[in-house]
Amino acid sequence: MASKKINRVSQFLGLTRISIGLVFLWAFVDKLLGLGFATCRDAKTGVVTEFCSKSWLHGGSPTLGFLKFGTKGPFASFYQNLAGHSWVDWLFMMGLLLIGTALVFGVAMRLATITGSALLLMMWSAALWPANNPVLDEHIVYILVLGALCYANDTQAFGLRSWWMNQPLVKKYPILQ
Numbered sequence: 001m002a003s004k005k006i007n008r009v010s011q012f013l014g015l016t017r018i019s020i021g022l023v024f025l026w027a028f029v030d031k032l033l034g035l036g037f038a039t040c041r042d043a044k045t046g047v048v049t050e051f052c053s054k055s056w057l058h059g060g061s062p063t064l065g066f067l068k069f070g071t072k073g074p075f076a077s078f079y080q081n082l083a084g085h086s087w088v089d090w091l092f093m094m095g096l097l098l099i100g101t102a103l104v105f106g107v108a109m110r111l112a113t114i115t116g117s118a119l120l121l122m123m124w125s126a127a128l129w130p131a132n133n134p135v136l137d138e139h140i141v142y143i144l145v146l147g148a149l150c151y152a153n154d155t156q157a158f159g160l161r162s163w164w165m166n167q168p169l170v171k172k173y174p175i176l177q
Contacts, residue, residue: 007157014106014157017149020142021103024116028096031055031062056093063092066126073128095119103149106159108170110177113150117143153177 027038034040034055036048039062054060067083082088095115102112124130124139131137153161170176 010152010155010157013149013152013155014159016145017103017106017156018158020145020149021100021105023142024096024100024103026100028093028100031093031096032057034058034060056089061086061089063088071126073125075125075128079126092119106153106156106161107164108176109150109153109156109161111175113146116146120146 029035030037030039032055034050034052034057036050039060040050040052040054041048051058052060054065056062061084064083067079067088071079096119099112099116099119102108103116120139120143124137124143129135164170165177
């Protein structure tokens with residue numbers, strides 16, 4: 001009976017891991033192509049222009065708008081100074097892609113949850129204070145979810161963990177577990 005309960009929890013966490021991975025991957029795809037959700041949608045009219053010049057593929061900066069105009073709070077000037085730098089765009093986009101891919105497939109979970117948490121913490125601190133709560137928002141909740149996924153990784157369901165753990169590179173570098 002206890003085994004079935006653990007299996008159900010592992011399955012639930014597996015679906016949670018894949019879901020949050022898809023959140024990261026969707027952000028990457030939308031910013032890359034400009035599909036009209038967060039990118040290429042006119043904020044005032046709501047009109048969507050897919051594949052517009054704001055997409056990364058067409059020369060836009062995936063971080064410029066938020067870092068320049070969306071930051072607030074005690075760290076706003078720090079983040080605003082990062083706006084428009086191509087290295088920031090590359091780090092952000094590669095982070096979204098690699099974290100999302102690792103979470104969806106259940107590989108490199110230690111690295112994905114640590115870097116994902118760091119990225120989410122920076123996004124949270126860039127817009128202090130949250131609009132609907134004095135401290136908490138979805139970024140903090142996602143960090144807690146990533147922590148749970150990291151600690152429960154030994155019982156992972158719906159992932160490639162068993163195969164991944166047997167790779168020579170992973171055995172040599174434990175951070176890749």
